[in-house]
Amino acid sequence: xxxxxxxxxxxxxxxxxxxxxxxxxxxxxxxxxxxxxxxxxxxxxxxxxxxxxxxxxxxxxxxxxxxxxxxxxxxxxxxxxxxxxxxxxxxxxxxxxxxxxxxxxxxxxxxxxxxxxxxxxxxxx
Numbered sequence: 001x002x003x004x005x006x007x008x009x010x011x012x013x014x015x016x017x018x019x020x021x022x023x024x025x026x027x028x029x030x031x032x033x034x035x036x037x038x039x040x041x042x043x044x045x046x047x048x049x050x051x052x053x054x055x056x057x058x059x060x061x062x063x064x065x066x067x068x069x070x071x072x073x074x075x076x077x078x079x080x081x082x083x084x085x086x087x088x089x090x091x092x093x094x095x096x097x098x099x100x101x102x103x104x105x106x107x108x109x110x111x112x113x114x115x116x117x118x119x120x121x122x123x124x125x
Contacts, residue, residue: 002026002114004093008077009119016123017081022093022116024074030096030103031069031076032112035089035121044107045091048076049100056104061087083123090118 003025012018020033032047046067047056055067066079076093094112096102106112 002028002095004095004114004116006091006093006116006119009091009121011122011124012083014083014085014123014125016083017079018083018121019080020078020091020093020119020121022076022078024076024093024095024114027071027074028095028097028114029100030098030106030112031067032094032103032106033067033076033078034092034094034107034110035087036092037086037089040089042092042110043089044110046078047103047106049103050076052100054100054104056107058107080121083121085123085125087121088123089121091121092116092118 008020033045036042093116096112
């Protein structure tokens with residue numbers, strides 16, 4: 001069992017930045033960030049394969065968001081820049097012990113074993 005705890009959400013104006021962090025209770029190979037806005041389906045945002053650091057992004061956030069990990073303390077972060085009102089959502093951290101190939105497809109598969117409780121991000125125009 002791996003426990004995930006997110007932090008760093010909040011409110012910001014469009015064009016601003018926020019940094020989300022997720023602390024995992026143990027090392028795990030594939031970590032991702034997802035989001036869900038009211039009335040919308042959950043969307044994969046970014047994923048990282050912890051060992052090699054390979055990263056994967058949804059088209060909607062490429063060039064604006066950066067996912068990173070610190071394996072020494074089992075944390076994964078999501079730096080969000082140039083935020084837009086459409087980025088407003090509840091953001092979840094997720095994790096699974098998986099191969100790099102699975103991790104590369106994880107934003108679509110969404111079949112992560114462990115999920116955090118979520119942290120709210122609100123971007124105002």
